[in-house]
Amino acid sequence: MRPILPLLLLLACSGCAIQHPVREVAIPSGCEALVQRATTRGVGSLSEPEKEELAFCQERLALRTAEEQAAAARDQGRAARLSYTATLVASLASFVLSVVALTQ
Numbered sequence: 001m002r003p004i005l006p007l008l009l010l011l012a013c014s015g016c017a018i019q020h021p022v023r024e025v026a027i028p029s030g031c032e033a034l035v036q037r038a039t040t041r042g043v044g045s046l047s048e049p050e051k052e053e054l055a056f057c058q059e060r061l062a063l064r065t066a067e068e069q070a071a072a073a074r075d076q077g078r079a080a081r082l083s084y085t086a087t088l089v090a091s092l093a094s095f096v097l098s099v100v101a102l103t104q
Helices: 004-014 031-041 048-103
Strands: none
Touching: 031 048
16 A cells, blocks of 8 residues: 555646746836827827837737736646646545455
């Protein structure tokens, strides 16, 4: 019975992966104000350099959103793996206990 315990512990920890943080996407400090101004006054009211900066800001905001969505998908996958591992360990423990009970 003792050799089985380390195996069960190993299986239980196999789903315990290191959680990686969301990759940060830097957004320039003036982006929020520029986007707000473009929203309220219209893009036509911006100068050409401001329009270029607005495009850059929108690109960075889209990239940040994509990174957050990717992190959420990774977290969901990790949760599913942990759930499967817990079910597997519980099933194996039940099987081992049944075999031990039958052999006594």
